[in-house]
Amino acid sequence: MSSQAKDINFQTDSFVEKLKRRQISGSYQVALETCQLLMKFVAATRWTHIDQLIVQIRLLGKRLESAQPREFSCGNVIRRVLALIRDEAHEDNNNNNQQTQNTTDSNNGPMISSMFSLLSITAEKSEQEPQSKARYHDLKSAIIQGIKDLIDEISSIDEGIESMAIDLIHDNEILLTPTPDSQTVLKFLLKAAKQKRKFTVLVTENYPNGTEKAHSFVKELTKAKIDTVLIPDSHVFAVMSRVGKVIVGARSVFANGGTVSTAGVAAVCECAKEYKTPVFTVAGLYKLSPTYPFDVENLIEIGNSGKVIKFSESELFHNTDVTNPLFDYIPPEHIDIYITNIGGFAPSFIYRIVLDNYKNEDVYLS
Template sequence: MPDVQALVNDFVLKLKRRKIEGSQATAKHTAELLRQVVSQQRITYTNQAASLIDAVKAVGEQLIEANPVELAVGNIVRRVLHMIREENVSSAMSAVEELALGSDDDEAEHDNRMGLSAAAVAAAARSTLRAPSLQTLLEDIPDSATAPHPPSSGGDSEGKSKSAESSSRNKKLKHDVIEAINELIQEIDTCHELISAQAVEHIHQNEVILTLGRSRTVKEFLFAANEKKRSFRVFVAEGAPRYQGHVLAKELVGKGLQTTVITDSAVFAMISRVNMVIVGAHAIMANGGVIAPVGINMVALAAQRHAVPFVVLAGSHKLCPLYPHNPELLLNDFKCPSELLDFGEFSDCLDYGQLGDSPPIRVENPAFDYVAPKLVSLFITDMGGHSPSYVYRLIADYYSAEDLVVRRKSAP
């Protein structure tokens, strides 16, 4: 088996150097790395769930620090932590049921002892799942559950049996968590297909669709509608300064779609002719807001002004359980100024000797926009369509409250 720390260091280096970018790529690599971490975690007989949680948090902290802009990394770390907690509770409940069933044909004293053990297991599972609170502190655990049991004639054999049961339960927990992570990786791989399958429900005959830049999810969505023999037209805003809209337009024309390329500044002039705006996203925040490629907020404002539905396509791995105002979040990234202008064009403006005391020219090239939830009409995810007001419910299903903030390293 490869050394886990070596894999972590390699992935951290790739994130820092931007060799792996994009929500889907970073999410899949993170899930695969955490699967390795879980599979190679040493089994202990005390609290295997807590051991796995600590190991995943330690690795997740390094990954988030490497590139805080890739919010999908933190999303997957929190998803895996939630899986561990859920599988731990499921395992504990299964143990309780087995104890209850096994005690039916035993003596009364043995029944009592098994019942107390079941109560202790259930209490331990609850304490692992829930964050410390007044309710958990006051939650009554039977005093007799912690009381020493009277020695039995077969004490050694009983101790070995309990040790074997604990080892078996820990192995099952790791197996269940790894299976859950495999399902998560499969979910990430198939998110485009699941989103595209809903295209025929939203794109109708002779409609005009507008998008900006290039998104693989949007491309597959439009391809799927075209395969259903829906005849529609697409306006593609070029998405300056990277002009990824030109690439998308060529791909759409290659599939026989009627495509028109427009400049970003022409969006407001053309929006009145559009039936729907469909865009991709970098992340969906807990309040229903969207982190999207730069320029999309302008499109959203134009769509609101003309009452045009604004639809966002995103896989569930892009659901971020944090809010835009969280101080630990880094919501934007500034790309190289060379995408906006060539250095030689303004080299004279960057020379202090010619300009005296005046400051040099500044070139800002932000990567993302923030779109407020009130501007979004619908989210289409691999789990179906949802309104921005329903995002909180999805987050409650995917994340645990105590894992929303993964520890960050303090500055030296």
């Protein structure tokens, strides 16, 4: 085994352990780290045919997904890169077939009239053989460049979303966000404030898991001179009649238009539906997943129950199961528009965006 292969194996093992231990978390950070690992993996892996590379990346993707099944952006990036490889291979095959056809047509023109002509044709074929290695080298370079472009896309994802803030947020409007842990929502609101929009933001406390993040979120908005009010989660229904829009940050968006977000968002969306308040979900393209949420309960991660009820008070609740879900699943009928870095789309149109960025062969990596 070469030193380069040993190095990439070490980096892969290290990344898997970090995922398992939650040393890397958050859709944005996980997506960037996965892209960096894939770029090194493609550069270090030896393969003679594109199918071999696809198989190895699928095995890597399965291993990463198994390490942390609910970090959906990791699997999404793997599938985006697989789609990129398949597109590059398809284009390369078309170009190669075209060159072969042209060579065949030119060889069929003159007849072999002597032994010298036969030897000259054999010499031409032997000169074309090294071009195959060069072709695979070019293909690898194209794949690595495609991954670099994907990294640039993810790094600048918020810029495309922020550009839509001026059109969606109006003066003297009251907004509500139940996802104070979303940096995309924070930047979206800050961008609107820079455009001289005066509005009020209601931020849910996100008890018990995100209270500290909610306070930090409110401080950031206050620094930007945005009128901000921190409200308890139980007050959402009472204030919903005054809210103009609900802004939600997504953890993952599925092909059916549903999404996984912070715990408590499902209840807020139910209230918004009751008052017919529009719900806007902001999500980068890398959060779109080609999978379907057939098993919703398996998508919801359960956290520390001690944050809901102290362990010292557990004797007061006999025969009671206390759970602390970290995420919620929101069905597509509770969301009005998805705001992505390439535009706004209805939940019913998400499948079309998925088809443009993923391949059906890679929906299931196993």
